[in-house]
Amino acid sequence: MLLELVDVWKSFASPSGKSxxxxxxxxxxxxxxxxxxxxxxxxxSGCGKSTLLLTAxxxxxxxxxQVIIGAAKPYELSPDxxxxxxxxxxxxxFQQFHLVPYLSVLDNILAPSLATKLSSxxxxxxxxxxxxxxESRRDHVPAKLSSGERQRCALxxxxxxxxxxLMADEPTGNLDSxxxxxxxxxxxxxxxxxxxxxxxxxxxxxxxxxxxxxxxxAGELAxx
Amino acid sequence: MxxxxxxxxxxxxxxxxxxLSVLSVAAAALCLIGAExxxxxxxxxxxxxLAEKQTQTNQLIAQKQAVVAKAGAELEDATxxxxxxxxxxxxxxxxxxxxxxxxxxxxxxxxxxAEYVDRLAKSPIVSINHLLPSVSKRIQWSEQxxxxxxxxxxxxxxxxxxxxxxxxxxxxAPGQMVIGFTVHQKLKLKVGDSVKCLGRDFKISKLHPQRGxxxxxxVWIDLATAQEMLGLQNLVHAILALECECTxxxxxQIRQEIAGILPGTQVxxxxxxxxxxAESRNHAKLVAQQALAAEEKVAADxxxxxxxxxxxxxxxxxxxxxxLVPLSILAxxxxxxxxxxxxxxxxxxxxxxxxxxxxxxxxxxxIFLGRAMLSGVLGGCVGLAIGLVLACNYxxxxxxxxxxxxxxxxxxFVWLLLATPLVTVALAMIASWIAAIFxxxxxxxxxxxx
Ligand SMILES: Nc1ncnc2c1ncn2[C@@H]1O[C@H](COP(=O)(O)OP(=O)(O)OP(=O)(O)O)[C@@H](O)[C@H]1O
Ligand SMILES: [Mg+2]
Numbered sequence: 001m002l003l004e005l006v007d008v009w010k011s012f013a014s015p016s017g018k019s020x021x022x023x024x025x026x027x028x029x030x031x032x033x034x035x036x037x038x039x040x041x042x043x044x045s046g047c048g049k050s051t052l053l054l055t056a057x058x059x060x061x062x063x064x065x066q067v068i069i070g071a072a073k074p075y076e077l078s079p080d081x082x083x084x085x086x087x088x089x090x091x092x093x094f095q096q097f098h099l100v101p102y103l104s105v106l107d108n109i110l111a112p113s114l115a116t117k118l119s120s121x122x123x124x125x126x127x128x129x130x131x132x133x134x135e136s137r138r139d140h141v142p143a144k145l146s147s148g149e150r151q152r153c154a155l156x157x158x159x160x161x162x163x164x165x166l167m168a169d170e171p172t173g174n175l176d177s178x179x180x181x182x183x184x185x186x187x188x189x190x191x192x193x194x195x196x197x198x199x200x201x202x203x204x205x206x207x208x209x210x211x212x213x214x215x216x217x218a219g220e221l222a223x224x
Numbered sequence: 225m226x227x228x229x230x231x232x233x234x235x236x237x238x239x240x241x242x243x244l245s246v247l248s249v250a251a252a253a254l255c256l257i258g259a260e261x262x263x264x265x266x267x268x269x270x271x272x273x274l275a276e277k278q279t280q281t282n283q284l285i286a287q288k289q290a291v292v293a294k295a296g297a298e299l300e301d302a303t304x305x306x307x308x309x310x311x312x313x314x315x316x317x318x319x320x321x322x323x324x325x326x327x328x329x330x331x332x333x334x335x336x337x338a339e340y341v342d343r344l345a346k347s348p349i350v351s352i353n354h355l356l357p358s359v360s361k362r363i364q365w366s367e368q369x370x371x372x373x374x375x376x377x378x379x380x381x382x383x384x385x386x387x388x389x390x391x392x393x394x395x396x397a398p399g400q401m402v403i404g405f406t407v408h409q410k411l412k413l414k415v416g417d418s419v420k421c422l423g424r425d426f427k428i429s430k431l432h433p434q435r436g437x438x439x440x441x442x443v444w445i446d447l448a449t450a451q452e453m454l455g456l457q458n459l460v461h462a463i464l465a466l467e468c469e470c471t472x473x474x475x476x477q478i479r480q481e482i483a484g485i486l487p488g489t490q491v492x493x494x495x496x497x498x499x500x501x502a503e504s505r506n507h508a509k510l511v512a513q514q515a516l517a518a519e520e521k522v523a524a525d526x527x528x529x530x531x532x533x534x535x536x537x538x539x540x541x542x543x544x545x546x547x548l549v550p551l552s553i554l555a556x557x558x559x560x561x562x563x564x565x566x567x568x569x570x571x572x573x574x575x576x577x578x579x580x581x582x583x584x585x586x587x588x589x590x591i592f593l594g595r596a597m598l599s600g601v602l603g604g605c606v607g608l609a610i611g612l613v614l615a616c617n618y619x620x621x622x623x624x625x626x627x628x629x630x631x632x633x634x635x636x637f638v639w640l641l642l643a644t645p646l647v648t649v650a651l652a653m654i655a656s657w658i659a660a661i662f663x664x665x666x667x668x669x670x671x672x673x674x
Contacts, residue, residue: 050673059580060669080584087582094672098577102237103230110225115582121225157581169672 001068002164002196003033003056008065010051010219025051026062027219033165033198038191040207041200042224043216049200050169052216056198057167058086069165087115091158093183095170097150099142099157105129105149106138109156116161128156132186148179155186166190168199172206184209227587231594238567242599245563249603249648250610252556257611257644259545264634265615265626266541270534272625277530281523288519292512299509314352314478316344316463319488330438331360331373335459338451340486344463345381347485351478352465355381359450359461365443367420368411372404373442374421376450395446401426402444405434421445422453467493557655564596564659575663576671585664592660593653600652604645612641 010026025048033039043049054060056067058074067074069089074082091112099108109128113121129138132152142150151171158166168187172180180203188209191197199206200216207213213224235242317326321334341357359376379395396402401421403413408431413419417428426445434440451457467474475493482491568575575588616628631637 054669054672057580059672080586083579083582083584085582086580092577092580092672094577096573098573098580098672100230100574100577102233107225107229107233111230111578112581113225114227114230114578114587115584161582 001032001034002037002070003031003198004066004068005029005031005052005056006066006068008052008055008062008067010048010055010060010062024219026055029065029219029221031056031198031214031221033196035164035194035196036191036211037196038188038209038211039196039198039214040210040212041198041214041216041221042202042204042207043200045202047216048219049216051219052221053167053169053198053200057090057092057165058082083115087112087161089164091161091163091166093151093154093158093166093168093171095173097142097147097154097174099150099153101142104139104141105134105145105153108142108153109160111157112160118161121160124160124162125156128159132156132182147174148176148182151175151179151183155183159190164195166195166197168197168201170201170203171199172201172203177205180205227590227594231591231598234571234591235595235598238570241563241567242595245560245596245599245652246603246606248556248559248563249600249652250607252553252651253604253607253644253648254611254614255549255552256647257608257641258614259549260637260640261611261615261631263538263541263545264631264637266534266538268626268630268634270531270538273534274527274531277527281527285516285520285523288516292509292516295512296509299506313494314465314467315492315494316340316465316482316486317461317490317492319490321461321490323492329362331362332461333361335359335456335461336486336489338447338458338460340489341381341460341463344482344485345383347383347481348385349383349481349485351474351481352467353383354464354466355383356464357381357447357460357462358464359447359454359456359459360442361454361461363422365421367422370407370410371441372407373438374450374453375442375444376447376454377444378447396429396444398446398449399425399427400429400445402430402432403428404432404440404442406440407443408432424449424453553651557651560596560599560652560655561658564592564656565662567595568592568659568663571663572666572671575666576668579668580672588664589660592656592663596652596656596660597649600649601645603652604648607648608641608644 008026008029009024012023012025014022027048029052031039041049041052051060055062058067058069061075069085072085074085077085100111103111106125106129109125110121112118118124129135132155134149134152134156137145137149137153142153145153151174155171158168166187168183171183171187175183184206187197187199191211197210199210207224214221215224216222317323317332318334318336321332326332338357341355344355356377361374363372363374364370365372377396401419407413408428413428413431415428415431419426419428421443432439445453447460451459467478475491478493479491482489578588578591612628615631
């Protein structure tokens with residue numbers, strides 16, 4: 001298994017104060033991802049999709065339950081070891097792209113090499129730039145890019161360290177259908193080449209690319 | 225791609241924030257260097273002003289001292305000349321000498337042993353000097369058919385325990401004769417003439433000018449010859465001496481001293497108005513010395529006052545600096561801290577994604593502290609540069625008292641200059657520490673939740 005979630009619970013304290021009830025974002029979630037898996041999680045806004053992704057991606061400690069990436073339990077590691085685990089195993093793509101605003105496309109794609117000692121980072125970055133059709137954009141900063149180019153850049157960045165897991169949070173939310181298709185195809189390609197994809201989205205088109213589709217409702221996950 | 229490149233890119237992207245940080249740091253560095261330069265300039269100026277005043281004073285005092293010394297030397301010389309003119313003013317005579325005879329005839333007749341003078345010379349006497357043993361007698365110079373005073377004297381007998389003094393009188397060599405004014409005028413004698421006196425031959429070695437005293441009718445020959453001629457071997461009539469220029473009742477003191485050494489003698493003092501004049505001159509010398517001392521004191525007081533006023537100026541500046549420098553450093557740190565916090569706050573999303581892709585906390589710290597370090601180095605250098613330019617021009621002008629080189633040469637200033645960027649780096653890093661911690665500690669997940 002590349003990723004295992006076993007009875008994962010996560011709740012947030014209500015922002016309005018102690019008296020109000022806390023929000024249960026994840027309620028006993030179980031999920032396994034093997035190589036070549038492409039899981040899409042659908043659900044309404046606020047149902048806990050992003051929480052699921054961050055918890056699975058070793059970014060957000062659950063209240064209960066186990067998260068296992070490869071053989072490692074990220075939340076039992078030291079913060080630095082957890083960061084290294086993330087750097088080596090997980091790539092992230094977000095709806096808001098989260099590119100570093102002052103770095104060029106090339107530098108943004110190279111950013112993950114800051115966390116690992118990847119010797120061929122430059123070659124890989126160039127290859128990814130070609131793969132995502134960003135050759136003419138390699139020295140531009142994100143502000144000069146279209147949404148589609150930004151998301152392709154974010155995808156390239158997520159793939160630089162050759163992760164085993166790709167976590168995508170609404171990656172097509174800000175894209176036109178043409179770019180959305182490119183992104184979804186890329187995710188499918190990543191899965192078919194041996195990785196595992198966990199995609200959370202409203203986008204119904206995703207279900208066509210995913211091998212397994214789940215729905216999430218008030219923190220509970222169920223396979224369609 | 226590395227973290228320094230990331231820092232450089234970020235700085236280029238947020239120039240204003242970074243420039244403000246640099247300026248804050250530069251202001252602090254400027255205050256530090258400026259204050260130090262002013263304090264050093266003060267102390268160098270003080271040193272120079274005081275040294276100059278001291279030199280002026282020294283010159284003035286030296287001039288006055290020279291005047292007093294010259295006056296003193298002139299006085300001594302005048303006294304000496306006067307004493308010389310008036311002759312010896314202490315006359316030591318045998319006890320038995322009838323003073324009325326002396327005053328009536330001008331010459332004594334009682335004698336005492338010639339070795340008395342040696343006894344006196346070997347004694348520890350202090351109240352007199354210039355001992356001159358003599359015999360003298362009014363004689364009929366039969367060869368010239370003239371009545372004269374024959375005065376036999378040898379050179380002055382040095383008093384052993386006293387320093388050698390310039391003799392008042394030159395000794396008359398055996399076979400030579402010194403002749404008083406009236407005698408040589410009347411007999412038409414010149415230096416070099418040979419004369420006979422009571423059957424003995426003499427060569428005239430010196431003619432005295434008119435003195436208006438008994439000296440004008442005196443002829444001087446050497447003591448031994450005179451003793452022989454007068455049948456007074458190993459005897460003398462008188463010992464002439466010059467009293468020291470001491471204060472108090474001198475003659476009593478002299479009498480006591482001589483009575484202790486040469487019992488059976490009497491002492492009389494002659495020409496006391498000369499002594500009075502010497503006394504008044506001595507008094508004048510004393511007054512001049514006191515005036516000099518007063519002048520020296522005034523100069524010293526002036527110098528002390530100048531020194532005190534410089535000191536108070538320096539204290540004022542130092543007080544100002546001790547208040548201003550920490551305050552400016554504190555203000556700069558506050559500003560740098562706020563700017564760093566603002567920067568970190570702007571970069572929450574960026575930090576979130578960097579954490580997500582696996583950067584460690586220490587790397588995030590490095591990004592922020594590296595930036596702070598750069599602002600510290602740059603700010604330090606800018607502050608240093610502006611500080612140096614200002615310090616160079618601060619004292620520029622025609623009447624420049626302290627040049628920039630003086631300040632630069634003052635102890636430790638170069639080290640201060642070299643240390644300034646280090647200080648500002650520390651300052652900027654400490655000020656940015658909280659912001660860096662904030663950046664590391666922030667909730668990454670919350671930022672990344674879409
Ligand atoms: N840090 C937080 N503090 C408090 N509540 C939170 C926090 N993060 C998420 N929540 C709450 O948890 C619930 C799940 O949030 P989550 O972001 O996972 O929803 P989502 O399914 O991703 O929604 P959307 O589709 O709009 O992105 C929401 O009710 C949200 O308000
Ligand atoms: Mg979400």
